[in-house]
Amino acid sequence: xxxQTNADLLLTAEENQALLDTWGIIAxxxxxxxxxxxxxxxxxxxxxxxxxxxxxxxxLEELTENRRFxxxxxxxxxxxxxxxxxxxxxxxxxELLLKTGENHAKRKLAQEDFVVRF
Numbered sequence: 001x002x003x004q005t006n007a008d009l010l011l012t013a014e015e016n017q018a019l020l021d022t023w024g025i026i027a028x029x030x031x032x033x034x035x036x037x038x039x040x041x042x043x044x045x046x047x048x049x050x051x052x053x054x055x056x057x058x059x060l061e062e063l064t065e066n067r068r069f070x071x072x073x074x075x076x077x078x079x080x081x082x083x084x085x086x087x088x089x090x091x092x093x094x095e096l097l098l099k100t101g102e103n104h105a106k107r108k109l110a111q112e113d114f115v116v117r118f
Contacts, residue, residue: 016087023084030081034073035064051109 011019026033042049042060050056054068063069079100086092104113 011087019084019087023081026077027081030077031070031074034075034077035070037076038069038073039063048113051107 039060042063049060052069052072055063055066055072058066058069079096082096083093086096101111101114
């Protein structure tokens, strides 16, 4: 087993620290930032909102009042928090990412749906 961490494999020390510092700001309000992220995402890619049966037809301006939307936004941010907190633990990060992929595959989402679109 290697002593390398994902931070060693993927990020420079400076990049890793910048990520941790930036995430520290976001982590203080996972609910708020999660909702803001999804609102932004659905504005850019409205067809993805249709994949969420519980709030597929809720107008964007009403999403922040929808409890299922808020719960999913928080779930996303909690998962991201777990990924970032485990950058130094390759096995844990690998397992978290695998579980996320499996959960989304059950919902018929393809790997391409996870491509960063910014």
